[in-house]
Amino acid sequence: MKIEVFMKCLVGFLLLLLANTASAIHCRVNGGAWQNMDYGIMDVYVAVRATPGDGRVMLDGYRIECKYPPGVGGGAQDKYFLWTEQNALSPGGVLFGHQTGLRIAGLHLDSPIPENIHVATMPSDGRIITLDAYMYVNTTRVPGKYINIRAGERLGVLMLKRTNTIQLPWDSVSFWIHANNSFYFQPSTCTINNNAPIDVDFEQVDASSLEASPGATPVRKVIPLRYSCPDFGINTPITITLKGQRSSFNSSVLALSNSDLGVGLLRNGSVVSPESLYTSNIYNSAGGDDVTFALVRRPGSLPVAGPFSGSATLIMGVP
Structure with missing residues (x-):
């Protein structure tokens, strides 16, 4: 009987030890x-x-x-x-x-x-x-x-x-x-404009001259995009994806800090909406496109005067 009590105590001690070390x-x-x-x-x-x-x-x-x-x-x-x-x-x-x-x-x-x-x-x-x-x-x-x-x-x-x-x-x-x-x-060392920021400055704008459509508005900036890869001899189709926030009044243009304004991206006359892409090519590790950024306004609005800003990202990929 004494042995049985001792064994129960020993088992209890071991369980307590394991509980203490478990955490x-x-x-x-x-x-x-x-x-x-x-x-x-x-x-x-x-x-x-x-x-x-x-x-x-x-x-x-x-x-x-x-x-x-x-x-x-x-x-x-x-x-x-x-x-x-x-x-x-x-x-x-x-x-x-x-x-x-x-x-x-x-x-x-x-x-x-x-x-x-x-x-x-x-x-x-x-x-x-x-x-x-x-x-x-x-x-x-x-x-x-x-x-x-x-x-x-x-x-x-x-x-x-x-x-x-x-x-x-x-x-x-x-x-x-x-x-x-x-x-x-993008986990590639190929770049757009050598990874330098692209600054699109519309300067002074007459708000009343703006249109609601990127294809019709007269306020535009043409920006050259140059694609390059570090190794020679690369020939491949590529995609350029526009990542950014859509405007609340037109899902095909980028939102700006002034909610009555937006910016559309056009390539060869066609609008490239945020979260969409266009295709291009790299020949012998280089390529390029001239794209147009077009400033638009909310239909029926007259945007208030003052500075405005926005941001987006262009990403090179493959189809």
């Missing part, structure tokens, strides 16, 4: 709430940005931090470790067809990611450790499909192996990285 790792994103990683999965919603680098575009607009809190098991000298699993990066559908990779502590690793690359060490003093692991997309030297990320889309899954010095078996944790915003970029 050893907590992580958070961009200074948010800490999450117990024993569930194995953490959703990371981030404001996406693309930082150009040497032959790649970094998707590094987030910060993941982890810690091993004191008092959750183990001794003062114990540690937890995070390592890459085999094929540690699984890109989301929006990045399929593009060469992706992970930058870990300054080391760039193209997919598939090798196993057992050290990512982080978390001591038991509760020190906050930043996971220096970020996705990237390699750039190409020829025109390619541009990447159009929509808010909520999954960019990828980072899968890591969690080990420790307290003789618990290793397990897996994963960070599901989602976009918190819509975003687009």
Whole structure:
């Protein structure tokens, strides 16, 4: 009978020990709430940005931090470790067809990611450790499909192996990285006007002279667009996509800060609406078009005097 009581106490002690060590790792994103990683999965919603680098575009607009809190098991000298699993990066559908990779502590690793690359060490003093692991997309030297990320889309899954010095078996944790915003970029080193900003200045305008149609309004600016790629001998059809906010009174023109005004883009006399494209060509790595920006007004309005502004982006791609 005494032995039975002793065994029950021993089992209870072991269960208590496992309970104390089970919640050893907590992580958070961009200074948010800490999450117990024993569930194995953490959703990371981030404001996406693309930082150009040497032959790649970094998707590094987030910060993941982890810690091993004191008092959750183990001794003062114990540690937890995070390592890459085999094929540690699984890109989301929006990045399929593009060469992706992970930058870990300054080391760039193209997919598939090798196993057992050290990512982080978390001591038991509760020190906050930043996971220096970020996705990237390699750039190409020829025109390619541009990447159009929509808010909520999954960019990828980072899968890591969690080990420790307290003789618990290793397990897996994963960070599901989602976009918190819509975003687009071109992972090609081919450029429009050498990537320089295009300034369309209409100068002084008589509002009464404006028309509602881009094809009829007399206030216009012709802007030359020049396409180029760094390598010789590239011959390919290309697309030029106009990305920008549509006007509230005419969906075929861009919105401006003055809601009674808009700007239409014409190429060869045809209007290119926001979120649409036209086709062109590159011969021997170069090409070009002269496009027209036309200032229009809301039908029946007389826009108030004063400065106005707006913005849009032109993106080169392939059909």
